[in-house]
Amino acid sequence: MQPDPGDPAVAAVGAPLRVADVAIFYGERSGGIRTYLEAKAAFAARTRAFEHHLVVPGREGKGDAHRHEQRSLRLAASNGYRLPLGGSGLEATLRMLRPDVVLLHDPYWTPRHASSVAHELGAAVVAVHHSSASLHAAGLPGPQGVYAHALRRWYRRAYGDVDAVMSVVDTEIDARRPATLRLRLGLDPAFAPRPEVKRGDHVLYVGRISREKGLRELLEAAAASVEPWSLVLLGTGPARDALRDRARQLGLGDRIRFDPYVHDRDALARAYAGARCVALPGAHETFGLAALEAAACGAPVVTADVTPSATLCEEFVETFAAGNAADLLRAIEQARRRTPDLRAAAALASRHDWDALLRAELDDMWNLVGRRSSQALTTLEMSGA
Numbered sequence: 001m002q003p004d005p006g007d008p009a010v011a012a013v014g015a016p017l018r019v020a021d022v023a024i025f026y027g028e029r030s031g032g033i034r035t036y037l038e039a040k041a042a043f044a045a046r047t048r049a050f051e052h053h054l055v056v057p058g059r060e061g062k063g064d065a066h067r068h069e070q071r072s073l074r075l076a077a078s079n080g081y082r083l084p085l086g087g088s089g090l091e092a093t094l095r096m097l098r099p100d101v102v103l104l105h106d107p108y109w110t111p112r113h114a115s116s117v118a119h120e121l122g123a124a125v126v127a128v129h130h131s132s133a134s135l136h137a138a139g140l141p142g143p144q145g146v147y148a149h150a151l152r153r154w155y156r157r158a159y160g161d162v163d164a165v166m167s168v169v170d171t172e173i174d175a176r177r178p179a180t181l182r183l184r185l186g187l188d189p190a191f192a193p194r195p196e197v198k199r200g201d202h203v204l205y206v207g208r209i210s211r212e213k214g215l216r217e218l219l220e221a222a223a224a225s226v227e228p229w230s231l232v233l234l235g236t237g238p239a240r241d242a243l244r245d246r247a248r249q250l251g252l253g254d255r256i257r258f259d260p261y262v263h264d265r266d267a268l269a270r271a272y273a274g275a276r277c278v279a280l281p282g283a284h285e286t287f288g289l290a291a292l293e294a295a296a297c298g299a300p301v302v303t304a305d306v307t308p309s310a311t312l313c314e315e316f317v318e319t320f321a322a323g324n325a326a327d328l329l330r331a332i333e334q335a336r337r338r339t340p341d342l343r344a345a346a347a348l349a350s351r352h353d354w355d356a357l358l359r360a361e362l363d364d365m366w367n368l369v370g371r372r373s374s375q376a377l378t379t380l381e382m383s384g385a
Contacts, residue, residue, distance in 0.1 A: 107158030209237030214281030
């Protein structure tokens, strides 16, 4: 939907729409958030359908006209994540940019203050719910129930002043408000069938090597398998050493291999296509983009029955009961017997083109700005101004 020049919202903000994405978890080796933001920035630069700005922790003064890095500290044992030093730089950047829409991609970077500043500037604010309290709690040692309760209280305060919540999952339990906007995640053109790649016999995991990703259950499934297939874990993260120890305890020996993170999408697509199947064993995935990427490359996929992307992977997916290593093994054994349909994989890839998804998101942003503008005009009229 193109903006109507006669619409009061368009007259108020002008065209194109100015959008600012604010994200802490934009690391050098991070997953879905970085993929989404890079696709969005590339789409805006290529089409000029809107003016895009990315605000992230980094080195103060670094970046360019559309990427604004804020003073921060690098975190150890992470995927390149950085911790911003306060919110003053974020506030100054928002005041400089004067965006029409601000999307907050986590609830940790002074969200209530950022929302207040954005509203003062006349912008609409969207909380983008990429993760969940249960996912973060699962990544911490100790009483997960206590952590989840505390995190939900934090989410509810952080999301209290925003104009909308965007997500692919139910946000009521964490935020006590529904997601009224759909978070759309697409596929890079690199993720497509690779008929020239020989399919191996190994099971592949791609993602962060951390305790909340279900990798202990994946090791248990491998150890319980009658067939001695090999397991490749592709990624980085704080649980690598602990998983190596656990693999030795389970007698996996030479059956398991830890490979480094692959940033190049063409190389990653070839890795997907070369696996017998791709497993995402986590019980708390808030989308599971790797499952969709793998399916588009023609690889059979195994993921938990609660993973949102499972419904999009169609005939390529085998699901299992989240947290159940025995059922995970059953799903892996079934996926390993599958023969990939490369024509269906190509059709799946074409249905998740980033351009179409981002145009739909832009429509949502225009509608949100229009509603906020109408509400502001109504308030002015009622006040007699």
